[in-house]
Amino acid sequence: MTADVVIVGNGALGLSVAVETALRDRSLRIVVVGSEARPGSASVAAGAMLNCFAEVTGRTGEHPASRAKFALAREAARLWPGWLERLAEAARHVAVPVRSTRGTLVVLGARSTGDGVGSMRAIRAAAEEHGEPFQDVDPYGIGVLEAEAGDQPVDALYLENEGAVDARHVLASLDAAASGLGVTRVADEVVSLVTAKDAVTGVRLSSGATLPAGAVVLATGAASGRLIEQLPPGTVQPLLSGTGVALETQRVRGEAVPYVVRTPTLVGGCGLHAVPLGNGVEYLGATNHVYFDAPAGPRLGIVQPLLSGYIAQFDRNIAFSAVRRWHYGLRPVTLDTFPLLGRAPVPRLFFATGTYRDGFHSAPAIARHLAGLLTDGPAPEHDPYAVFAPGRKPIETMTVDDAAERFAQMALLVAVERGMRLPYIFGAEPIAAACRQRALECVEQLGVPVALAPEILGAVSEADANRIRQVADYLSTVAARP
Ligand SMILES: Cc1cc2nc3c(=O)[nH]c(=O)nc-3n(C[C@H](O)[C@H](O)[C@H](O)COP(=O)(O)OP(=O)(O)OC[C@H]3O[C@@H](n4cnc5c(N)ncnc54)[C@H](O)[C@@H]3O)c2cc1C
Incomplete structure (x- = not known):
């Protein structure tokens, strides 16, 4: 079997990209790879709140990447009602009601x-x-x-x-739409990408079979990290x-x-x-x-x-x-917490992941973006989501000191929510100072000054020596890039 497009991953993103691409060009041979049980899938576990304004924080307007993320959420909010109707139409006779x-x-x-x-x-x-x-x-x-x-x-x-x-209903509706549109399903796991002359030419399955493809889209959620590790060092940031x-x-x-x-x-x-x-x-x-x-x-x-x-x-x-x-479920989280969308720096490889907390909501907008790239060729001059290009350097929205401060704020929030009460003679500053210090030690371990979100610093503080070395290698490779 040879495919025009192989989509690796059968969660909300992989299936949405498959359906939108099939709707745009019925002649494409599209294959979605992923086991029916969807192990670790965030989409299966999601509350699937379709929230855009409810997700806004004091930091949303502060950085171009945060503003682009808000624009993506707004686009998705506009698309959702029509998206459910299009899924129902594409599913033809298999009616899947979505609550x-x-x-x-x-x-x-x-x-x-x-x-x-x-x-x-x-x-x-x-x-x-x-x-x-x-x-x-x-x-x-x-x-x-x-x-x-x-x-x-x-x-x-x-x-x-x-x-x-209801996330489980939407997944069933996506399954039905994909099948109504003739998308081929392969219930297997991709173990590696196949490359020739530096371009991706297909995927290798756990069964041992190879699936040649004109283009490969990684929509493997949190498991994407394992495939990213197979790319040349520094190509795409680590995924958590x-x-x-x-x-x-x-x-x-x-x-x-x-x-x-x-x-x-x-x-x-x-x-x-x-x-x-x-x-x-x-x-x-x-x-x-x-x-x-x-x-x-x-x-x-x-x-x-x-x-x-x-x-x-x-x-x-x-x-x-x-x-x-x-x-x-395992949310796909990048080192800089922003999504990986669009063309990878490796020819014929695309990403649709890293969506973290709101990927279910963003799915129709991401599908539209990816389907555009897969069917119309080069991205338009003004690509609103270019900032999420998979080969970017990690986006930093604050200084390292701000990041340490945010880490301390997170620790205090968790402590207060869990009932921390200090006697009046103590302020919380000694606790905050210890947390800031811990955050700065984490950054120092990585060897490159990088401002990471508090929950990522938390992951660094719990990571083993191998992971720290791997992230440090990635950061030093991209730091050396012009
Ligand atoms: C508890 C929880 C609540 C959430 N609530 C919301 C919410 O209210 N609103 C919102 O918008 N978002 C929410 N999210 C986030 C959202 O679920 C994710 O951002 C989004 O669903 C990610 O979709 P995905 O398709 O990229 O990943 P996934 O759903 O994880 O799908 C990836 C699929 O790829 C498969 N796969 C992995 N590796 C391979 C491989 N090598 N070969 C083949 N297949 C593979 C996996 O088994 C899986 O089925 C929540 C997440 C969680 C965990």
Whole structure:
């Protein structure tokens, strides 16, 4: 079998790129490789909030890459309603109903730090600037929540146009659309890329077979790191796993939330959210702990605050709910936390990954971008997502000292959320100073001064010597580049 396009990975991104490309050019032979069980898939585990403004933080407007990410989220928000219709049409006779929810209530918990207050302010400012409707909500009068005494939210706002889809339904709909469009599926794993004269010419499967291809798209989620490591040193930045745990529960006491309820995005990508899945079932997510090498299962100490945070900050009645299912997925996170989209510096190789916390939402916009590259040839003169080119040097949105400060803020946020109380004679500064020092030691270990996001510094602090050496080698190679 020879393909025009081989897409490696069958999550939301791989399938969305396959469907959009097939819709644009029916003559292309498109193959998607990935096992049916989708091991480690972030898409399967996702709460699939379709949030754009609710994701805004005080840092969204600060850097061109952050602004491009916001533009990507806005484009996706515009595309979603039509995207679901196009999937249904492409699936032809196999109707896959997709449950979707409209409305997002963003609540700021009593234990938040200044970072959360800044995010709430930034959401309001961005919504006003772009004419996005929102309502301020009295945090003491949120009928759908019953936080524990002392943990009631201190601020809330409602975004009527933002909501969620059921991720598992959307994946089924993508599967049906791909099959309706004649996309070939190979239930296998790609173990390596095949190259000739420095260009990628196909993939090698775990079965031993080779699949020749005109173009290869890596949409392998957090597992992309293993294939990136096979490229010449310094070609594409390392990829980490943002492990996330969530659970589905059935209401026993009180009512399920009628729309998405979530906290704003907090430093280090922390936050809680509840998504209604119908008939009293709620999706409660999600933890976020980033590793270079993800463990097979989540750490109990990380899961514990997810549950206690819910009950305390959102709704104590949820403590009576019946647990139906756990999800554990690996978010694809790059060293600089921005996505890898478009052409790699290796001919005929493309990337659609590194989407971290909001890749489900961005999927239709990323699919549009990739399908354009795969079917129309060169990117247009003004490519709004050129900043996410896979061969870039890591994007730095702050100084190393700012990064150390953010690491300290993340540590304090986590400590305060988990109930840290200091006697009045102590301030938190000694703890912050120790965290800053730890962050600077991590950067020093890497050998190149680089400003990394706090959760990435956390991963560096837990990495073994081999990983540190590998990242240090990558950084010194790209630092030597003009
Ligand atoms: C708990 C949790 C909650 C989340 N909530 C949201 C949310 O509310 N909104 C949002 O927008 N995003 C959310 N995300 C993030 C979002 O899920 C991801 O950004 C997005 O789904 C990534 O999609 P993907 O297709 O790139 O990766 P994946 O879904 O991980 O898919 C990659 C696929 O490739 C397969 N694969 C890997 N290696 C190979 C190989 N070598 N050969 C063949 N196949 C391979 C894997 O098995 C997998 O099926 C959440 C993530 C998690 C974990």
